[in-house]
Amino acid sequence: MSDRLKALADAGVSIWLDDLSRERIETGNLADLVKDSSVVGVTTNPTIFQGALSKGERYDAQLRELVASGADVDKVIFELTTEDVRNACDILAPVAAATKDDGRVSIEVEPTLANETQGTIDSAKALWAAVDRGNALIKIPASLEGLPAITAVTAEGISVNVTLIFSEERYRAVMDAYLAGLEQAKANGHDLSTIRSVASFFVSRVDSEIDARLEKIGTDEALALRGKAAVANARLAYAAFQEVHAGERWAALAAAGANAQRPLWASTGVKNPAYSDTMYITDLVVADTVNTMPEKTMQAFADHGELVAENNGDAVTGKAAEAKAVFEQLSAVGIDLDDVFVVLETEGVDKFKASWTDLLETVKGQMAKAGA
Template identity: 65%
Template sequence: MSTPTEQLTAQGVSIWLDDLSRSRITSGNLAGLIATRNVTGVTTNPTIFAGALAGHGYDDQVVALAAAGASADEAIFEITTEDVRDAADIFRPVFDATDGLDGRVSIEVSPDLAHDTDATITQAKQLWAKVDRPNTLIKIPATKAGLPAITAVIAEGISVNVTLIFSLERYADVIDAYLAGLEKAKANGHDLSKIHSVASFFVSRVDTEVDKRLKAIGTEEALALVSKAGVANARLAFELYEQKFAAEDAKALTDAGANVQRPLWASTGVKDPSLPDTLYVTELVARGTVNTMPEKTLEATFDHGVVTGDTVTGNYADAHGVFDRLAAVGVDFADVTQVLEDEGVDKFIASWHELQQTVAGALAGAPEIAAR
């Protein structure tokens, strides 16, 4: 019998791990997850790197960087790009076997730049050049300032993971930014078939915010909608994806060799312990999607996930119904998604500053580390 992760793969879902550390790379853990859990990519963010760098797997590099007089930001740049490069090399056979579709490793521009278009473009180019692997994705947030940066970076032939998407309106803007970037890349003479992108649509955080509001409303109609918004929102995102990439402007580009921008389900770890721990995996199965999972969710899916086929495209009417009912009970979803975007940026900035403090402390303590 096939495993649930094999069944997901057979349904056209790419499984990416939402975690990376040097110990995963050097211990063989990452290679093991590729072999046994059907993992075909990795995503990172400042929170993940902050946790990873709190360990001791980076001591030798920290000592060398301290001796070279590196600042905390310079050290972060060197450390994180080395991890991403090494992970990209581990995933290279997957990248080659899937003709560039999978085998991808993401690295994020500094969240401090989330509202600075020009600085985001500059750092995206620096990260792409430093990692120097074709199976890298540069993560750019879907803030208003991020949208023109997405277009500019795609125009340079750089593959992009657009992160922190919560609303359908912003998702439509993200697809438009990608298509505009492809038009410019084509004009710049880039091979469109080599440019890939995913749009990271966040799921569980939507339920966390909406459910808080539904419980505050407290009516029977409101409480009946608890834990339904996240999946419904993602399903409507897939409906929008299908519509946008069937349109003439997108079709002209894909006919010229461009790739569609695949929807990626992010934030798929269940926050409410009363919910099934594989909810945001089994209820969002659709061909051509990516599901990036924390290891706990990955292991739960492998152990007891029930994959029943496509659980998205036949459920659009139900998803629209959920949103009609949310509006009827008084949930302002536009406000929900703005709060989530602001919180998402703030959380990543806080993790980035924690990362800077961790690395600054390690650099200061390098002589002590070297003496161990």
């Protein structure tokens, strides 16, 4: 592990790789990343699987077997992706055994179900059963329809990664859904200590959307706020996390063995070349969080990332008032934050649905070749 990544881990940040492929698994690349202790978890999504399945030949043998058995495209995708996640879970199993919350691998419910509560529940159950590993996490979108699904799935003892969270308001609803699920799980007789969860709060997309609006406004005051919204938004989310986990409701669950739903900083690859390529790591260092990174971002931090000098690198605790002031300034120059978050959630779901369509088309093409 590089000294910089070690410092990040020492500050209480868990480093999860935002990528997975059969090539990483079979070449030993993932095991190597885990062995040097820089990577203690993995996240996936339809875009990642589409990229993995469109490259190389490592899926061909299983693909041919599935086609020969008469599997349709949905079955093929389900089998290929759950196989990868199952094997990744096995690679991360020693980390899961040695740590309280890490060693987890995420797989997402079908994105087309983002606005269907029961469909999401059914998909989550099917994925959990197919992967059949206690260190898996099932990703469920934080859509309004996803919230009751989070509660229902957690109540059955399934560990969840809640994804596509953009606002503090929705994040509070996600935490409430998780706590309700834990309360039901306890009533159902589940061992709460076996249930894990993270809440994936998206970062870079917030700056991309708000920066574009600031540039349209074009005043000096507006332009001076570029690149500040995403970090401020995440810092407000962390303050909400601290508030909820200091309350009596959480205390009762913790006493029964429950694990906190850690904030996970997602979409941490910096999209604007004018900004530091490690800003969404350095500016969001705080204990009890996960930062899921593309390998490029991880390598950038290992090479030249820096932590703030004070408080063991903590750049978040105590910054809520400062973050709130940024939001007040954004509103003052004409940014409609409520509209921003609606747009981001809608686009987030739509992008994952589009990625799913791309994945379907990629696999259909490969199935045609395999059956030729």
